[in-house]
Amino acid sequence: MTTTENQTVPAQQARGESPEAADGKPDEQAPDEVADTEVIDDPEDESDEAELESADVHAEEDFGAQEDLGTRDGFSPDDEVVDEPDGPDTVPLARRRPDDRQPYRELGLQDDEYAKIRDILGRRPTQSELLMYSIMWSEHCSYKSSKVHLRQFAEKAVPSDRLLAGIGENAGVVKLSDDLAVTFKIESHNHPSFVEPYQGAATGVGGIVRDILAMGARPIAVMDPLRFGAPDHPDTSRVLPGIVGGVGGYGNCLGLPNIGGELVFDPCYQGNPLLNALCVGVLPVGGLQNKAATGPGNSVILLGAKTGRDGIGGASVLASATFGSGSEARRPSVQVGDPFAEKLLIEVCLEIYRADLVVGIQDLGAAGIACAVTETSAAAGTGMAINLDTVPLREPSMLPHEILASESQERMLLIVTPDKEHTVLAIAERWGVPATKIGEVTDTGRVVIEWHGQTVVDVPPASLADDGPVYARPMREPNDLPLMRADRAETLPRPTTGDELRETLLKLVASPNLCDKSWVTEQYDRYVLGNTVLAQPEDAGVLRIDEESGLGVALSVDGNGRYSRLDPYAGAQLALAEAYRNVAATGATPVAVTNCLNFGSPEDPQVMWQFAEAVRGLADGCVELGIPVTGGNVSFYNQTGAVAINPTPVVGVLGILDDVAERLPMGLRNEGDVLVLLGD
Amino acid sequence: MARVVVDVMLKPEILDPQGQAVANALPRLGVSGVESVRIGKRIEIDFAGDADLDRAREIADKLLANPVIEDFTVRVSDGDA
Amino acid sequence: MARVVVDVMLKPEILDPQGQAVANALPRLGVSGVESVRIGKRIEIDFAGDADLDRAREIADKLLANPVIEDFTVRVSDGDA
């Protein structure tokens, strides 16, 4: 649907609870084939179970609330049905005209999903509500196909006393010392980067940076694992310079050093390049922020750029489907990044954190305001009253559903107590960043949104944020796998003479996947902030965090789609092992894992099998190494027509160095040093 | 020799950070009364022979503008600039 | 509302690598007969009231163009683009 992928994994989703499960209802989509595969093994330890139980209670509460709503909001058949001219759909209208045809399929919702929405609301959704559900319940916002697998990360996670926040938050947070913590995460922005490489990549970096910022951290570095098609394909010369330019253009302008990444060419990425971006940030241990909109009466403040018609693909479906105006040009689903605005946004947020002025904060990514207001109120179990007329717009003619779904970049949602509102607005003003109160936290348990004096949205927020559909999709080992596996490397001719060896070596050195990467890395600033201890061409980036003690972190991102194609379970573990080794080789102790899972369509059972295997492999590998997965991102539908990319789990590992002065660079240092080969 | 001018502007609904930065700077120069500033590209293509509008259009479409976010116009230079 | 267009081009003696890059790419698109390509900026200034050419010229001179490297022209938009 929408092409933005910077969403977060709500706690419940990542743990894999689903309302269906809590309710004891069988999953309607339960596939026959899933039974044949041994995907979901659940070695739950006691602490995890406790967590699950409390979450179940939460889910039940939500259901109770929904039943009440049913009666409260149920439309009465006696209501007068009035034909009104085309215009924004309102809640009263939805009650009066229950049978309006709605373009839910065009918005990507299934019949049963639409029925569930009507059930939750006790009426048909308004246009705005329909759009909100369609986006929030989409694959990339709701993780509906991946949830059941991702919960292994939490279930199998080895306990760690360093973890201040794990899966379910915007990003995992790792304690470095009594005072300092770091947070890091990878995200994808694959599809937009194909459509408009420069802006797609730029806004991909912008999105992950805001995730890190939302945790209370100052972003301090980025990394960019990239995948492209064949180097000599004409379209690669459009996509590659654009993506690299966008990563550099945005990151450099934000003042974030780029400390590593990957550059891989393979024809399978021709129509579907991968732009994954990692950001790492540092925060005081006591400065962790969260997204819960607690405290009825608190102000809801929109901070940052004006809202425009960016990335609202869904809104254009509504426009053409319900207003029947075929003339309405399809809105571009591409957003343009403004790194300068983001730089200012960062400074404002950090100043606000330092003065302890916010109760809750959330970045705006996919589904913009719709997502931020429902996620923040769902996280707190509160409600919200929002007035869309107060939202600063780039185009005054925007309709309510467009305002709600807009993916305009460089915005944050703040929850602030009324006594601090003035100070927050003053700080924003000092940096020249727009900040506007758009509503209040309420105790109603409903998000109610008004536009031009009419109620256009009235929903229980958890139904969008947490209680989306969950699928255990059918899975099947790819047909061609046995054949591929039978075609073993041992059967290839080996170089036997010196000349042949020379030939092989030259071939390797010249191959685009192994050759010098400086054409790319030179476009990135690795010096800014003055704490980069290692960056390219090293295997891991190393950052100094504390100038006095020398405390620092090492980071590496790795992945290998070809290995994963042959064996996704082992492929994910190899990616993990490589990143772990790269970090360890600097002298750092690896402590935490993030990941970005780039796969084809989850509706293809063979892709779903690859996905399940990769997740299982990564989760098991983390148990083996004794470090937890703290967060990540799933990107499905990476395919051209029916052909999926190689399954590409990209794994990031973070390690700690007590003193970065002790780091080990990879170059040979002194003449006479002894070389030792470790392992086999 | 003939000159064709291609103007490439961001579509009206697309954010223009450059224009915005300039608009915000104007009050500091003592300039008021400006409602908005948009910044795009002006491209001058000099043909050896006659001005070839179709060719220029093709160049604009393939190389100079990304139709996803930008609109362009093509015209023979009338010496306006 | 009235629109003034400011066109800013690099002075002819200053190398325009962007224009050159486009010119060099043309043969690959099968386009020949282009002698040169220059890329500059087109800036649209919308005034709340009447188009104020003097004011626009002042803005261009102080801010939009750097006279060391660029020339500019200012005109009221005739809807040409």
Add this chain to the structure above:
Amino acid sequence: MRIGVVTFPGSLDDGDARRAVRLSGADDIALWHNDPDLHQVDAVILPGGFSYGDYLRAGAIARFAPVMESIVDAAGGGMPVLGICNGFQVLCEAHLLPGALVRNAHLHFRNRDQMLRVQSTTTAWTMNFTEGQEILIPVKNGEGRYVADEAVLDELESSDRVVARYVGGNPNGSSRDIAAIRNEAGNVVGIMPHPEHAVEALTGPSTDGMTFFASVLAHLGGKVGAEA
């Protein structure tokens, strides 16, 4: 000794410049773009970054910041001013230095460790170098190609105002390999590469950048001594 570092919205290397100042033994004073008060500093650094996003033209908007009026005045009175990268661009836009910095000839942002030859040691910021000394400091810019008309370039050369040149490859297509220039008096210097990123062995390719900061302290110390 008090050395001010200006923060414009979009400045990025301001913290690094302040660190370098501290490491040189001076007090680092943060100056704010909107505040014309220079807070009794003895010298000013305009740091690297993308002031105001550098969207129109690098340095074009920053030139109009209130702090710049004070700096232009102070520079006229002999105060040492160093513009690094974006700061160099601002100095040119503010006409404290001649010429302009335009888009790199290869059209890309480029970050590499760069050899420079110091040509002029008669400036407040380079007096501790020896003439012809080769140093290694990072360069990183997208609009770092120095241009000026031939007459200006000739004049810069003949009056010893080319402070440093790129050696071992020109990273951006700068005219006559120019990496840094000075004004006539020698108190104002603009440099494209980043001395503040070469002040610690741990994080930089060398510590050659330190000499710029040591120079200005020597210059100021000498002046204070002379006045006393």
